[in-house]
């Protein structure tokens with residue numbers, strides 16, 4: 001397995017819609033394994049293919065041991081009208097956090113690494129992570145949901161930080177583990 005470079009805000013790949021996966025190949029399974037490895041080293045709970053420079057409609061998620069491979073995922077329903085506000089962060093926008101309002105519970109349908117279709121219903125952090133990753137596959141980022149004022153503040157913070165990532169590339173190394181993270185902050 002290898003650790004992949006993470007593309008950060010500014011790389012156009014993050015804004016491109018992805019292409020449906022036609023076949024689950026060994027090459028794709030290798031990519032999935034590398035994405036999990038990269039996500040764990042970066043201490044994230046979700047990672048979508050565009051974040052490693054790919055255009056496949058694919059993401060991986062591990063929220064407190066609930067591990068999912070999302071190939072061609074889609075949201076099939078949101079239960080009720082209740083929405084919840086919670087803080088989000090993204091491995092592609094390091095150290096920037098913001099409150100995002102999303103439906104509290106969602107049901108998704110996706111294909112796993114063995115080519116089997118499944119359905120999953122989730123709320124709280126897992127449900128939020130599913131929605132955040134599916135957004136990535138549509139070229140959408142959590143900062144798009146922030147109010148104009150909060151988005152402006154986040155962007156000026158990012159303007160100062162982005163110099164750390166030449167070429168919009170974040171090199172993830174195992175020794176940086178823990179460095180960026182505080183107790184309640186979650187990057188996905």
Ligand code: NI
Nearest residue numbers: 090091092188
């Ligand atoms: Ni993200």
